[in-house]
Amino acid sequence: MCPQTISTMRIDRLEPSRRKKGRILAYLADGSILKLTEKEVLEYGLRAGDELSEEDMDAIRASYGESSAKSDAAALLGRKPMSRADLTKKLQEKGASVRESEYAAEWLSAIGALDDQAFAALLVRHYSAKGYGPARWREELRRHGVERELWDEAMETAPPAEEIIADFLHSRWKGKQPDEKELKRTSDALLRRGFSWGDVKVALKGFTELLGEEDW
Numbered sequence: 001m002c003p004q005t006i007s008t009m010r011i012d013r014l015e016p017s018r019r020k021k022g023r024i025l026a027y028l029a030d031g032s033i034l035k036l037t038e039k040e041v042l043e044y045g046l047r048a049g050d051e052l053s054e055e056d057m058d059a060i061r062a063s064y065g066e067s068s069a070k071s072d073a074a075a076l077l078g079r080k081p082m083s084r085a086d087l088t089k090k091l092q093e094k095g096a097s098v099r100e101s102e103y104a105a106e107w108l109s110a111i112g113a114l115d116d117q118a119f120a121a122l123l124v125r126h127y128s129a130k131g132y133g134p135a136r137w138r139e140e141l142r143r144h145g146v147e148r149e150l151w152d153e154a155m156e157t158a159p160p161a162e163e164i165i166a167d168f169l170h171s172r173w174k175g176k177q178p179d180e181k182e183l184k185r186t187s188d189a190l191l192r193r194g195f196s197w198g199d200v201k202v203a204l205k206g207f208t209e210l211l212g213e214e215d216w
Contacts, residue, residue, distance in 0.1 A: 008051040014041070016111030018136050022071060028052075034060060037067040069096040074113070084109070086143020086208035120146045120154035128158035131168045141157050161195055165203040168193075178208065 010029040014036075017023035024041055026034040040046065040063050044056070052060070069091055076082060076090055080082065084105050091101035108114035124137045134155060141151050158164075172186060183204060190200045 002181065007136055008053050009057065011046065011050045011052065012032055013048050014046065022069075035064050035068075036060065037071070039065060039067050040064055051203065063113045065097065069100040070107055073095065073101075073108055077108065077113055079096035081119050081122055082114075083126045083144040083146050084114055084116050091143075116146055117150050119144070120150045121157045121169070124154045128164055131164060131198070132193045133164065133190070133195035135196070139194070159213075161199045162203050162206075165190060165195060165199065166207065169203065170205050173207075 009032075011034075012027045012029055015025050016026070017025050017035075018146055022037055024038065026036055026038040026046065033053075034057060036046065040060050043063065044060060046060075072091055072094055073087060076087060082090070087104050087203075088098075088101040091104060092098065096104070105114060123140055123146075127137055127140055137155055137158065138151065141154065146154075162176060168190065169186070172189075173182075178186065187200050187204060190203075191197065
């Protein structure tokens with residue numbers, strides 16, 4: 001019986017990518033290209049003239065996928081805060097596999113850079129500062145894929161609804177007494193912004209009484 005031969009592929013040369021910083025291209029003898037980062041080059045001791053087996057190349061591709069996903073994930077988070085769900089979705093849109101995107105997210109979570117509880121609180125504070133109410137906060141938390149168990153704690157970081165409504169009314173009315181049509185427009189606007197009718201009614205009544213509209 002003839003011994004089984006193992007096919008290999010030679011690396012002709014290694015060159016840095018001109019398109020993506022940190023990427024290294026291994027040009028193989030068959031004309032194909034193996035994408036690398038410095039991690040794979042150092043870990044596998046790669047250099048021109050090396051012969052790689054299929055097993056070697058599969059392992060290098062897997063390592064590159066993880067390295068690339070980690071690099072992309074760190075860059076995405078460096079631009080703006082993100083939830084874990086948003087981050088993994090973005091990574092997959094950039095070409096990472098589900099496994100690679102989850103690996104990158106887990107790595108960032110482990111080092112404290114990705115924290116859905118902190119992101120949820122930031123999101124709630126952002127929308128409350130823009131004059132939106134609890135229903136809108138919940139809508140945004142859901143849209144960004146934040147787990148339901150994190151919502152209540154995040155929502156406790158926002159000011160009370162009546163304070164947010166009062167700021168909105170100060171800005172909208174500027175001390176003027178609203179007529180009936182303006183009261184209706186304002187209440188509709190607040191409902192659209194995510195406040196409950198109960199909160200809106202109490203806030204409008206209190207505010208109009210301060211302005212002299214005792215009978216509203």
